[in-house]
Amino acid sequence: MVGKIYLIDKTQRINTGIYFQKKCFSLALMQEKEIKLSIITVCFNALDLLKGTVESVAKQKCPGVEYIVIDGASSDGTVAYLESNPTIDRFISEPDGGLYDAMNKGMEFADGQMIWFMNAGDTIYGTDTLPKLIQTIHPDTDIIYGEVMLVNEIRKALGTRSELTTQKLPQNLSWTSMRWGMVVCHQGILVRKSLAPKYDFSYGLVADIDWVIKCLKASTTIQKTDFILANYLQGGLSKTYFKRSMQSRFKVLATHFGLVQTAIAHIWIIIRAGLFSIQRIGKERY
Numbered sequence: 001m002v003g004k005i006y007l008i009d010k011t012q013r014i015n016t017g018i019y020f021q022k023k024c025f026s027l028a029l030m031q032e033k034e035i036k037l038s039i040i041t042v043c044f045n046a047l048d049l050l051k052g053t054v055e056s057v058a059k060q061k062c063p064g065v066e067y068i069v070i071d072g073a074s075s076d077g078t079v080a081y082l083e084s085n086p087t088i089d090r091f092i093s094e095p096d097g098g099l100y101d102a103m104n105k106g107m108e109f110a111d112g113q114m115i116w117f118m119n120a121g122d123t124i125y126g127t128d129t130l131p132k133l134i135q136t137i138h139p140d141t142d143i144i145y146g147e148v149m150l151v152n153e154i155r156k157a158l159g160t161r162s163e164l165t166t167q168k169l170p171q172n173l174s175w176t177s178m179r180w181g182m183v184v185c186h187q188g189i190l191v192r193k194s195l196a197p198k199y200d201f202s203y204g205l206v207a208d209i210d211w212v213i214k215c216l217k218a219s220t221t222i223q224k225t226d227f228i229l230a231n232y233l234q235g236g237l238s239k240t241y242f243k244r245s246m247q248s249r250f251k252v253l254a255t256h257f258g259l260v261q262t263a264i265a266h267i268w269i270i271i272r273a274g275l276f277s278i279q280r281i282g283k284e285r286y
Helices: 016-030 047-058 078-084 099-109 129-136 175-180 201-218 242-257 259-279
Strands: 037-043 065-071 090-093 114-117 143-145 148-151 157-160 189-192 222-224 230-233
Touching (some): 037 099, 047 065
Parallel strands (some): 037 065, 065 090, 148 230
């Protein structure tokens, strides 16, 4: 896979200049003992958002990291941008089955020990975040997680996810923490690739909750960082389709925790949301 760029028709790019540039970058990674981390961005007709994400990766000075972009055959100039950008090690641009199909492709193509999803519109928090993260990860770490900063469309920092939502990042994350909902988000969690399953499309918009629970169940060593990992752009499909995602979330959680426990947890989730809304009157919230 190293050095190959896949386009819409899945044929290998034969433009020598671009191919050679990408191949050299990948060989430089191979000269490290191993690729420690694969950062994966998925996108579809989101060039303006993608540029900010790629720029945040480019600002990181850290060896042993690869960057992969999975594009769903965009028609907004994304492919030309991917071809010309030296930050991106590999990309695919072809029709796909949606967000989670693209994320499954990203995992398949990743060579890193750990994987980190940073979707179009989201950015790595600071220029020193990635070096600090690599230094923090222990050799036996299966999952490492941390806080994210919520930002609006003009990239204004609004506050951390724990501050602005009912989802508080646990000090000691485990799969049972997830009975209260998505207490950790994709941009704030890195998972050992060998433990990560494919996303289950049957859960629709909330396949991410099922995926995180399965990863946590499979993990032995879970590590928390003491610094913010990413800027998380407000919105997302599950927020846009809130009612439908709530119903799907109940189904996911009932599968893992049982119907009775999930029903009790959801009663508290509803009460908690009401209390939180009262507490945040006149204040910024998600």
